[in-house]
Structure formats: C-alpha cells, structure tokens
Amino acid sequence: MEKIIKLENIYPDLSKARSRGSKAIKYLNNLFELTSAQKKLGLKKTFFVRTYGCQANERDSETIKGILTAMGFVQSNDWKKANLVILNTCAIRQNAEDKAFGMLGALKALKRKNKDLVFGLCGCMPQQEKTIKEVGHFFKEINFIFGTHNIYELPAILENVYKYKKQVIRVYSHEGDVIENLPDYRENKHKALVNIMYGCDHFCSYCIVPYTRGTIRSRDSLAIIKEVLTLKKLGYKDITLLGQNVNSYGIDLGGKYRFVNLLEDVAKTGIKRIRFATSNPWNFDEEIIDVMAKYPNLMAYIHLPIQSGSEAILKKMNRGMKINTYLSLIKKIRKQIKNCTISTDLIVGFPNESDKDFKQTIKLYKKVKFDNAYTFIYSPRIGTPAASVVDKIDLKTKQKRLTKLNELVRKYSKWNNNKYIGKTLEVLVDGKSKTDTNTLTGYSHNWKVINFTGNAKPGDFVKVKITGSSLFSLNGKQVK
Ligand code: 5AD
Numbered sequence: 001m002e003k004i005i006k007l008e009n010i011y012p013d014l015s016k017a018r019s020r021g022s023k024a025i026k027y028l029n030n031l032f033e034l035t036s037a038q039k040k041l042g043l044k045k046t047f048f049v050r051t052y053g054c055q056a057n058e059r060d061s062e063t064i065k066g067i068l069t070a071m072g073f074v075q076s077n078d079w080k081k082a083n084l085v086i087l088n089t090c091a092i093r094q095n096a097e098d099k100a101f102g103m104l105g106a107l108k109a110l111k112r113k114n115k116d117l118v119f120g121l122c123g124c125m126p127q128q129e130k131t132i133k134e135v136g137h138f139f140k141e142i143n144f145i146f147g148t149h150n151i152y153e154l155p156a157i158l159e160n161v162y163k164y165k166k167q168v169i170r171v172y173s174h175e176g177d178v179i180e181n182l183p184d185y186r187e188n189k190h191k192a193l194v195n196i197m198y199g200c201d202h203f204c205s206y207c208i209v210p211y212t213r214g215t216i217r218s219r220d221s222l223a224i225i226k227e228v229l230t231l232k233k234l235g236y237k238d239i240t241l242l243g244q245n246v247n248s249y250g251i252d253l254g255g256k257y258r259f260v261n262l263l264e265d266v267a268k269t270g271i272k273r274i275r276f277a278t279s280n281p282w283n284f285d286e287e288i289i290d291v292m293a294k295y296p297n298l299m300a301y302i303h304l305p306i307q308s309g310s311e312a313i314l315k316k317m318n319r320g321m322k323i324n325t326y327l328s329l330i331k332k333i334r335k336q337i338k339n340c341t342i343s344t345d346l347i348v349g350f351p352n353e354s355d356k357d358f359k360q361t362i363k364l365y366k367k368v369k370f371d372n373a374y375t376f377i378y379s380p381r382i383g384t385p386a387a388s389v390v391d392k393i394d395l396k397t398k399q400k401r402l403t404k405l406n407e408l409v410r411k412y413s414k415w416n417n418n419k420y421i422g423k424t425l426e427v428l429v430d431g432k433s434k435t436d437t438n439t440l441t442g443y444s445h446n447w448k449v450i451n452f453t454g455n456a457k458p459g460d461f462v463k464v465k466i467t468g469s470s471l472f473s474l475n476g477k478q479v480k
C-alpha cells in the first residue's frame with residue numbers, strides 16, 4: 001500500500017510575500033507524479049471549476065482540470081450536480097472577491113442538502129491572511145483552501161480531504177518556483193494560453209498581484225518553444241504568451257535572452273497567430289515593435305496599460321511613466337504596425353485623484369483614441385501602500401468619473417471600428433455567437449471581434465466582408 005502523505009495546514013503571510021529573498025528560483029521538472037490510489041480517487045465523481053479573474057487564473061484552472069482528470073474525475077458543466085467544486089479566485093478588486101464570496105454562500109446552502117459535496121477555494125484570494133479569516137471561520141463547511149504556489153499538491157490535498165475527512169489549508173507565501181510538466185489540459189481546441197513567466201516585482205502601489213503571485217520567474221525558453229511546437233502539431237492556430245509583465249521576461253535569467261528574442265523565436269515556429277499579455281509601457285523594448293512588424297503571424301494587437309493620464313498620479317502609483325514617452329511609443333507602434341489595435345487599462349479614483357488629474361486621463365484618451373480600455377474604480381487592497389493613504393475623494397465623484405470615461409471608451413471604440421466597414425478581414429472562427437445562434441463569431445488578425453453570417457467551423461480561417469459595426473464588435477458576411 002502506498003502511503004498517504006498527511007498534510008499540515010500552512011497559512012498565508014503577506015509580510016513573507018512582501019519580502020523578496022535572494023533565494024534562487026528552482027526549476028522543478030519531475031515534481032508531479034500520482035500514486036495509484038490518487039489515480040483512482042476521482043472515479044465515479046464529477047468536478048466543476050469556476051474561474052474568476054485574469055488569463056493566468058484561466059491557465060491555472062486548465063492545469064487543475066488536467067490534474068483532476070488524471071485522478072479519474074469527470075468534468076461536469078453544472079456546479080449544482082458536481083461532486084467536487086473548486087473556485088479559482090481573483091483578488092485584484094473587491095468586486096472580484098465579492099463574487100467568489102457569493103458563490104461560497106450558494107455552495108454552503110447546497111451542502112446542507114447534499115452532505116457529500118466537497119468544495120474548496122484556490123487562486124489569489126487565499127494568498128491574503130484576511131481571506132482565510134473571512135472564509136475559514138465563517139464557512140466551516142469549506143473542505144480545502146490552497147494558494148497559487150500549491151496547485152501541484154492538489155492530489156495530496158484531496159486525498160487528505162476524502163480519506164481523513166480533514167479541512168486542508170495549504171498556502172505558501174514564498175515566491176514560488178517554476179513547476180514544469182503538470183498534466184496538460186486545454187479548454188479550447190484551436191486557441192491556447194502559454195505561460196512564459198510568473199509573478200511580478202513591480203509593486204505598483206495599488207496592486208496585490210506581486211503578493212499573491214510571487215517574484216518574477218521566467219520559464220526556460222526551450223520549454224516554451226517546445227510547448228508551442230506541440231500545440232502547432234496538435235492543430236492549434238492561436239496562442240497567447242502569458243505573463244504579468246511579459247517585457248520583463250528573462251530579466252531573472254540574466255537578461256541576455258529577453259522577451260523580444262523569445263517573441264521572434266515563437267514567431268519562427270510558424271504557428272498561425274501569436275499575441276501576448278500583458279505588456280507594460282516601461283521596459284517595452286522598441287525592438288518588440290520591429291519584430292511585430294516583421295512577422296505576419298504576430299498579431300497586430302497590443303494591450304498597453306497606462307492607468308492614468310496624470311504624471312503625478314502615475315508617480316504615486318509607483319509607475320513613474322512620462323506621458324510623452326508613452327505617446328511616442330504609441331506613435332511608433334502605429335507607424336510600424338498597420339491597423340494595430342491598441343487597448344489599455346485605466347484606474348479612476350486613485351486616492352486623492354483631483355479633477356485636474358482626471359482631466360489629464362481624459363486628455364490622454366482623446367489623444368490616443370484607444371480601440372478599447374478596461375476601466376476600473378480604484379479598490380483598496382489591504383497590505384498595499386496605497387490602501388493606507390487617507391482618501392478625500394468620495395465614491396460618488398469616482399463613479400461620475402468612471403461614467404464619463406466609459407462614454408469616451410464607447411465613442412472611440414465605435415470610431416475605430418467604423419474604419420473597417422467595407423473592408424475584408426481574415427477571421428479565425430470561434431463558433432456560434434452566444435446571443436444569436438444564426439451568427440458566427442471570431443477574431444481578426446488585429447483582435448477585433450467579428451460577428452458574421454456564413455457556414456464556417458470553429459478553428460477555420462475565413463474571409464469576412466465587414467458590413468457594419470457595433471460598439472465593441474464588427475458585423476459582416478463570409479466571402480465565398
Ligand atoms: N483597484 C482597481 N483596479 C486595479 N487594477 C489592479 N489593481 C487594482 C486596484 N487595486 C487594475 C489595473 C490593472 C488591471 C489588471 O486591474 O488597471 O492593469
């Protein structure tokens with residue numbers, strides 16, 4: 001009989017997460033191996049994983065699903081009927097946390113009717129002490145909690161839960177290592193997410209990510225290229241290179257082989273479409289633009305978060321960016337990459353953001369005329385420097401600013417989309433539209449959502465003549 005590892009509970013500690021050690025990052029290639037008991041643990045059981053937040057979480061959820069599938073569990077698409085439910089959570093803003101808490105409430109109620117239900121929480125929320133306090137004491141029913149660095153332990157966690165009937169809490173606060181060769185699982189058959197780096201060392205003053213995701217750790221470039229080539233062989237057509245700040249790729253490995261080198265090597269694999277997220281405007285190597293202009297399989301799309309148009313606010317955000325530097329970067333992108341779609345992230349209501357600061361954001365927006373923007377009201381995150389600032393701006397003012405900004409976002413989205421009416425674009429088909437089953441939906445090479453009539457299948461490339469535009473999408477007809 002194989003021994004079951006008895007797990008001790010490990011609780012998060014933000015102060016540990018804050019202090020970056022000089023500890024070398026370990027590359028662990030052979031950490032994951034299931035015992036024969038673990039391979040059978042999920043037989044005759046179904047699972048449901050709900051994902052909140054960013055693409056890093058989406059990719060983690062795929063890994064979790066891969067692990068559960070290897071353990072014999074079968075995916076269910078109805079959380080109310082599943083035997084095991086896992087919430088992979090996000091901590092970036094309070095509303096993301098509130099959604100997960102709402103779902104936990106629903107699961108608690110369900111468990112009263114179904115005593116055998118097992119459910120747990122993972123992802124960014126449990127990396128914070130406060131979550132464990134809020135969840136651990138309030139929801140006695142929760143079976144397990146694990147952090148972003150503990151995914152590989154899931155088989156042992158579930159064994160402890162099912163066999164010892166024990167509540168397991170496993171949240172490492174150290175920076176984390178790079179764990180390779182976890183079970184591979186892909187939600188989509190033609191689009192894939194490929195991690196290139198983990199963590200963030202930038203510590204923007206409002207942001208919880210450097211605490212929840214650890215220090216920057218780049219994956220080995222050969223492992224990344226191998227993954228892309230495997231995906232290509234399997235018929236994948238679109239990949240997204242993922243990292244909290246992809247431009248920092250390689251810095252932790254000595255900095256000789258940087259993001260621009262990786263991007264070029266990935267382009268050379270010949271996979272049809274490649275994009276990346278997220279790139280921040282600092283250390284955005286201008287050579288990246290040259291490489292993007294050179295390789296047609298690098299998509300004409302850049303997400304370049306600026307957060308504010310006010311240099312005073314940017315300084316307080318610990319993102320000391322000069323607006324002119326940002327504008328010249330945008331100018332170079334537009335000059336060299338034809339029809340490049342540019343989007344950004346903006347936070348309104350950062351502590352003590354004045355009307356003048358906000359007007360500068362509006363001014364910047366009008367100048368750049370972004371294709372799209374993700375806009376947020378600042379949400380204090382306990383443990384970050386900005387959260388301890390006394391803020392004199394009331395919520396109503398912040399909401400008004402958001403409304404005003406969103407009007408502009410809609411206006412320029414439509415304005416940019418109108419430019420494509422009458423043109424023919426190549427579209428990678430996702431499938432039927434969720435709102436209208438007679439319509440197909442997909443994306444252009446410059447990441448525009450295209451709804452169109454035609455007879456293509458998911459994963460096909462088709463030509464679509466654009467006949468009209470909506471606020472955030474284009475409409476068209478497939479060209480025969
Ligand atoms: N409040 C509001 N928005 C935030 N973001 C990050 N942290 C916060 C916060 N505390 C936004 C930033 C970032 C995006 C992923 O989320 O705009 O780029």
Ligand code: SF4
Pocket residue numbers: 200201202203204207208209210244245280
């Ligand atoms: Fe957060 Fe700034 Fe790092 Fe982005 S770069 S994850 S906003 S700390």
